[in-house]
Amino acid sequence: MNLFLRTTVAAALLAAIPFSSALADEVQLDKPEAGATLHGNEVDMSVYFTESENGKYIVVGTYLGKTSQDVPSRFVMELADGEKAQFGLPAKRGSLYVIAREGNRVTVTDLPVNRPHAS
Known part of the structure; x- marks a missing residue:
């Protein structure tokens, strides 16, 4: 499956998932x-x-x-075994994302960030 088709499928799946008040903070991918x-x-x-x-x-x-x-957006990164990336998203100041690879597993974590309020 080419990258464009995979991205389109991923976006369609994201749009089809109902929004929930239960918040997941980490997923692990091993395939x-x-x-x-x-x-x-x-x-x-x-x-x-x-x-x-x-x-x-x-x-x-x-x-x-x-x-x-908001409009759907995408990122692509390449990770070797043992590498990790941390980043925030433009105009979305409430989370820090950590993506790490260990062996055949990729872990994606959404860490809430407490921002001080302006006085």
Whole structure:
């Protein structure tokens, strides 16, 4: 399945998932192309990975904020065994995402961030 088709399928799956008040904060992926979805306070994110020719994992995330102005967005990153990435999403200040690869497992964690309020 090509990258465009996989991304389209991931976006469609994300749109079909009902929003829930139960918030998942971590998912673990241990098979290529098997995805999962994180439900955060500000963003829902579907993720999956494939294996590249050089043995690294290509992690693809499609996310959508929960306001009517938000549009689906995507990131792609490549991780070798033992690597980890941390990042926030543009205009979504409530979470820090950590994506880590250990062996054949990719873990995606949504860490809530407490931001001080302006006086």
